[in-house]
Amino acid sequence: MMEITATELAAQPAGIVLVDIRRAGEWQATGVLAGSHLLSFFDAAGNADPANWLTELARVATPQDDLVLICRSGHRSGIILEFLHAQTDYRQARHLAGGLLVWLEKGLPVVAFGA
Secondary structure, three states, X not given: OOEEOHHHHHHOOOOEEEEEOOOHHHHHHHOEXXXXXXXXXXXXXXXXXHHXXXXXXHOOOOOOXXXXXXXXXXXXXXXXXXXXXXXXXXXXXXXXXXXHHHHHHOOOOOEXXXX
């Protein structure tokens, strides 16, 4: 399964590694899921440095971890998930279906960026 719904994620026990791939301005605007690792993948112009990002990812998650990627709508995290599954050992990774928009629509909790 490549995605997890907001309801499923909210009900999951501890142990999931959450990686929010949005940018700082987005984290500031909406807040973040508690415990998320904040690792921007794309810059504001849509550019990325996958090799550097994978180095940062390896500091917070192994390919064996239950990894869930988070973005605003699920679009960017879906692209990164395909990259992870195709070109890395992170084949168990999933992403949050509908992204933070659906999480917030369901009234699920976030914490302030930097809190």
